Amino acid sequence: MLDDPLNPSAEGPIFGRADGAPAAWAVSCAPVPYPEAVAAMEARAAAISAGDAAELVWLLEHPPLYTGGVSARAGDLLDAARFPVFETGRGGQFTYHGPGQRVVYLMLDLNARRRDVRGYVRALEAWIIGALDHFNVEGRVIDGRVGVWTDTSAGEAKIAAIGVKVRRWVSFHGISLNVEPDLSHFTGIVPCGISDAGVTSLVDLGRPVGMDEADAALRSSFHQIFGATTGASAPA
Helix, strand or coil: CCCCCCCCCCCCCCCCCCCCCCEEEEECCCCCCHHHHHHHHHHHHHHHHCCCCCCEEEEECCCCEEEECCCCCHHHECCCCCCCEEECCCCCCEEEECCCEEEEEEECECCCCCCCHHHHHHHHHHHHHHHHHCCCCCCEEECCEEEEEEEECCEEEEEEEEEEEEECCEEEEEEEEECCCCHHHHHHECHHHCCCCEECCCCCCCCCCCHHHHHHHHHHHHHHHCCCEEECCCCC
């Protein structure tokens, strides 16, 4: 079993590759339409599975949209006409994506890391928590609630969502970190099916963080949790 990634006891990346090979790290500057991103992820994951491509960590933004995971409940879509709605094969329920939110899709080969989906999700949580620590934001996980949470003046709120899929032990989909999105856009859904807690962002918490700064924190924390990265071109 994976050591607790919130309190790693071993030296080196806690969910690193056995061979130490770096994952490609790519950033898309222009918003990427959701169907194009899914097609690119599917193709890259298949290539990784076939041994024809390196792992990829892809950072991007989407135009405003809602996605429903495999556990999405129809009643949690409160305003279907507000933004485009996409059904998706990732885990989880409804979530929002849009400008000011850093979406990261991870196509990682768990055959080369660890065949442990639960451990992988815990490593994603630790990765986000480590990135938030760069801005003196205390992130945490809550039993029974997926994602990363923090305290606000109004109570606990989600700052990052997690939704993954694994096929042939290659991961895709990933995480979304609220840097400076329009938080009112979340009101068209019950985010992740949780109605008794809010959503927040780094800027909402009083941290004037730009996307480049958020990316740098994510990359630094990624190295601690998953290992080395190398620059690459975005797939779309």
